[in-house]
Amino acid sequence: MSRQAVTIRHVAAEAGVSLQTVSRVINNEPNVRDAVRARVNAAVERLGYIPSIAARRLGGARSYLILALNDRDRTIEGWRLGEGNDWVDQMLYGGMLTCAQHGYRMIFELVDTHAEHVERAVLAALAALRPDGVVLTPPHSDNPAITRLLEERGVPFARIGSGETGAGFAIGMDEAAAGRAATEHLLALGHRRIGFVSGDPEYRLSVDRRDGYRQALAAGGVAADPALEQQGDFSFASGVIAAEALLDLPSPATAIVASSDQMTLAALHVAYHRGLRVPADLALVSFDDTPVVRFAMPPLTAVTQPIAAMASAAAELLIRASAGEAIDPEPRILPFALNVRASTVGG
Amino acid sequence: MSRQAVTIRHVAAEAGVSLQTVSRVINNEPNVRDAVRARVNAAVERLGYIPSIAARRLGGARSYLILALNDRDRTIEGWRLGEGNDWVDQMLYGGMLTCAQHGYRMIFELVDTHAEHVERAVLAALAALRPDGVVLTPPHSDNPAITRLLEERGVPFARIGSGETGAGFAIGMDEAAAGRAATEHLLALGHRRIGFVSGDPEYRLSVDRRDGYRQALAAGGVAADPALEQQGDFSFASGVIAAEALLDLPSPATAIVASSDQMTLAALHVAYHRGLRVPADLALVSFDDTPVVRFAMPPLTAVTQPIAAMASAAAELLIRASAGEAIDPEPRILPFALNVRASTVGG
DNA sequence: ATGAAAGCGCTAACAT
DNA sequence: ATGTTAGCGCTTTCAT
Numbered sequence: 013m014s015r016q017a018v019t020i021r022h023v024a025a026e027a028g029v030s031l032q033t034v035s036r037v038i039n040n041e042p043n044v045r046d047a048v049r050a051r052v053n054a055a056v057e058r059l060g061y062i063p064s065i066a067a068r069r070l071g072g073a074r075s076y077l078i079l080a081l082n083d084r085d086r087t088i089e090g091w092r093l094g095e096g097n098d099w100v101d102q103m104l105y106g107g108m109l110t111c112a113q114h115g116y117r118m119i120f121e122l123v124d125t126h127a128e129h130v131e132r133a134v135l136a137a138l139a140a141l142r143p144d145g146v147v148l149t150p151p152h153s154d155n156p157a158i159t160r161l162l163e164e165r166g167v168p169f170a171r172i173g174s175g176e177t178g179a180g181f182a183i184g185m186d187e188a189a190a191g192r193a194a195t196e197h198l199l200a201l202g203h204r205r206i207g208f209v210s211g212d213p214e215y216r217l218s219v220d221r222r223d224g225y226r227q228a229l230a231a232g233g234v235a236a237d238p239a240l241e242q243q244g245d246f247s248f249a250s251g252v253i254a255a256e257a258l259l260d261l262p263s264p265a266t267a268i269v270a271s272s273d274q275m276t277l278a279a280l281h282v283a284y285h286r287g288l289r290v291p292a293d294l295a296l297v298s299f300d301d302t303p304v305v306r307f308a309m310p311p312l313t314a315v316t317q318p319i320a321a322m323a324s325a326a327a328e329l330l331i332r333a334s335a336g337e338a339i340d341p342e343p344r345i346l347p348f349a350l351n352v353r354a355s356t357v358g359g
Numbered sequence: 360m361s362r363q364a365v366t367i368r369h370v371a372a373e374a375g376v377s378l379q380t381v382s383r384v385i386n387n388e389p390n391v392r393d394a395v396r397a398r399v400n401a402a403v404e405r406l407g408y409i410p411s412i413a414a415r416r417l418g419g420a421r422s423y424l425i426l427a428l429n430d431r432d433r434t435i436e437g438w439r440l441g442e443g444n445d446w447v448d449q450m451l452y453g454g455m456l457t458c459a460q461h462g463y464r465m466i467f468e469l470v471d472t473h474a475e476h477v478e479r480a481v482l483a484a485l486a487a488l489r490p491d492g493v494v495l496t497p498p499h500s501d502n503p504a505i506t507r508l509l510e511e512r513g514v515p516f517a518r519i520g521s522g523e524t525g526a527g528f529a530i531g532m533d534e535a536a537a538g539r540a541a542t543e544h545l546l547a548l549g550h551r552r553i554g555f556v557s558g559d560p561e562y563r564l565s566v567d568r569r570d571g572y573r574q575a576l577a578a579g580g581v582a583a584d585p586a587l588e589q590q591g592d593f594s595f596a597s598g599v600i601a602a603e604a605l606l607d608l609p610s611p612a613t614a615i616v617a618s619s620d621q622m623t624l625a626a627l628h629v630a631y632h633r634g635l636r637v638p639a640d641l642a643l644v645s646f647d648d649t650p651v652v653r654f655a656m657p658p659l660t661a662v663t664q665p666i667a668a669m670a671s672a673a674a675e676l677l678i679r680a681s682a683g684e685a686i687d688p689e690p691r692i693l694p695f696a697l698n699v700r701a702s703t704v705g706g
Numbered sequence: 707a708t709g710a711a712a713g714c715g716c717t718a719a720c721a722t
Numbered sequence: 723a724t725g726t727t728a729g730c731g732c733t734t735t736c737a738t
Contacts, residue, residue, distance in 0.1 A: 016486065016489070016731070019730090019732085020732065029708080029709090030708065030710075031731090032708070032709060032710080032733085032734095033708060033709075035733060035734095039733090042707095043708075045707065048708085060479070060486075062486035063487065063731080063732070064489060064730090064731055064732070065413070065488060066412070066413040066414075066416035066417045066489065066730090066732090067413075067417055067714095067732035067733085068731080068732055068733075069411075069413035069714085069732085070411070070413045070414055070714045070716085070733085071713080071714060071731070071732035071733035072714085072732070072733040072734070073733080073734090074733095088452070091445075091448050091451070091452035091667070092452070094448075094649075094650045094653075096443040096445065096651060098438075098443065098445075098448075100447075100448055100451070101441075101445075101448065102438065102441075104467070105435070105438035105439070112469075117487075117488075119464065119466060120451070120455070120467070122459075135409070139363065139365075139408075139409035139411065140409050140410065140411065140412045140464075141464075277654075302443070303441045303443030303650070304443060304651060304654045306441075307443070307624075307651045307654040307655055308654055309656045320438070366716085367715065368715080376724080376725090377724065377726075378715090378716080379717080379718095379725060380723085380724060380725075382716070382717060382718095383723095386717085390723050391723070391724080392723065395723085395724085410715080410716075411715055413714090413716090415716060415717075416716085416730085417714090417715075417716065417717090417729095417732085418716035418729080418730060419716070419717040419718075420717085421717095707738100709736100709737080709738075710735105710736085710738095711734100711735085711736085711737095712734085712735080712736100713733090713735100714732090714733085714734095715730105716729105716730090717730090718729085719726100719727085719729100720725105720726080721724100721725080721726070721727085722725075722726090
């Protein structure tokens with residue numbers, strides 16, 4: 013299939029108008045009489061005409077492509093391990109479908125945030141694809157090397173999971189509020205020794221969630237104990253170490269909030285091996301709410317990130333922005349949910 | 360960013376050669392002196408030149424795009440439910456990375472196999488993207504409306520999970536052998552009343568797996584009992600019904616092979632509610648080996664589909680085929696694995 | 707409201 | 723071995 017079956021030229025001939033008129037019709041531009049418009053649309057329908065995205069990009073200013081950039085190492089590791097992390101799926105769920113609704117396509121790429129030449133990788137994708145917009149996911153969302161480059165180039169972009177102001181559309185959830193909600197839930201259940209396992213500090217949300225935890229303790233009149241705060245990196249292994257530490261304290265934690273499902277699963281694992289009952293001896297609250305938490309024994313209470321909704325909002329904003337619409341640059345804060353399950357109540 | 364920053368023209372000027380020579384160098388074509396080639400490559404490097412994929416498609420015959428087509432309803436349902444099905448992830452894992460290695464990109468699209476106009480949807484994607492190859496996944500792989508269309512158009516395509524011969528590269532695993540292996544595993548453990556829950560009959564593999572089950576029983580000298588064969592559709596709900604039926608038999612099943620993780624999880628669920636111990640009272644073997652089986656209690660013995668490997672092979676074949684290479688049309692049968700876990704042995 | 711001409715960044719076919 | 727000439731299928735001026 014080297015030549016396109018039906019081009020704008022065929023449609024123009026079929027409808028008896030110029031190429032330009034066909035172009036106007038398929039792009040919903042003004043200055044076409046209704047009768048002509050109908051005639052062209054009929055010809056498009058009859059011939060089954062679909063514009064070539066390559067030609068549209070080359071001729072005009074738009075590519076009808078939205079580029080989604082994910083962290084290479086973490087994404088591949090997730091795929092390789094098959095831990096059930098569905099970040100990518102949820103992003104596609106929200107992003108792809110919204111793009112499709114607007115006649116756009118989402119192209120998904122992996123970029124290594126740590127490479128000396130992040131810029132090279134991003135520039136290569138920009139040059140090859142010339143997307144109308146770029147969706148950044150953590151930790152790219154707060155990577156100044158990337159955001160600066162996009163800003164310089166004038167490419168509209170969205171930062172998912174970032175509450176920071178600055179160039180690009182920030183779309184996130186209130187991570188601190190989520191940290192508070194998780195902690196308040198445990199306080200309401202009567203817990204006073206609540207441990208917190210934070211995530212990779214490279215991720216801004218790791219700090220925000222921990223701050224929420226501290227706020228909730230303070231508001232609940234519970235003195236902060238630095239020993240109850242452990243540093244993790246989202247991984248199962250780091251969760252094991254953190255949980256061991258929290259349970260080895262002279263006055264051990266009776267509840268743990270961990271910043272990722274894998275770390276919470278690790279805490280569950282540690283509890284099991286110590287003969288602790290969950291939630292009776294140790295209550296657990298997780299973050300992310302990936303599928304595995306529903307299959308854990310007991311199922312885990314967890315904070316849900318609205319990933320699909322964030323991706324959808326990002327795509328929508330970028331498409332409107334690239335169409336020249338002026339858009340409110342304020343950060344969009346999307347609601348999270350705390351799904352209460354048997355790791356904190358009943359069981 | 361309406362105009363491209365650096366084009367082939369800039370490179371040509373920088374290197375002091377014609378556009379054509381630059382084109383030859385970036386496409387690794389012959390008839391360029393080493394000295395000139397080096398000069399051009401230096402200019403490319405210095406300017407950070409990356410060819411526009413749109414221009415390449417328009418000018419030449421190749422788009423450097425591989426299109427992967429998945430079933431719309433099932434994929435979206437999987438995303439919505441968040442059951443942990445990682446088919447899409449594994450496909451991207453194998454497909455995207457292999458494409459990237461060859462300078463290609465994989466574009467992922469959803470097509471409803473049931474629509475009266477499947478052809479319309481596929482044609483639209485072909486016309487808009489003009490991919491160099493198409494990867495079909497079940498149930499598209501065996502959908503004649505799609506394969507015929509691709510064949511007519513001369514678009515190279517691969518059929519993942521299809522053992523059937525015909526146009527396109529068939530890349531699958533030996534589903535019957537997998538059904539046999541699962542059954543033999545149970546026979547070896549002494550089971551004689553082995554139930555089988557098949558998947559959606561629209562999927563060819565559903566039939567193949569069941570045939571393998573029958574073959575293993577026959578080879579093991581166990582008489583087939585039609586009551587031990589239940590029809591499911593891959594879903595949890597259908598698995599519950601099937602498991603209830605198998606356990607309600609006058610002579611109930613002591614082991615069940617179910618054609619999807621969700622159906623096996625359903626059987627586990629039913630067993631739990633009936634107070635049956637797994638594997639002591641009921642042994643379970645699953646198909647797919649998605650992440651959730653590792654988190655089930657007990658973890659499930661399961662057959663692993665080599666999805667990433669199949670997607671990788673598909674991408675590789677299509678890229679080579681679109682480069683004009685003559686390729687052996689024989690089906691590629693990739694190895695599966697039976698991961699033995701506590702739902703059949705020990706506990 | 708419509709059309710004609712030019713050109714986007716590349717590659718194919720044809721020179722040389 | 724290298725350069726020149728035409729397009730590819732659209733959108734963008736600019737005319738009318």
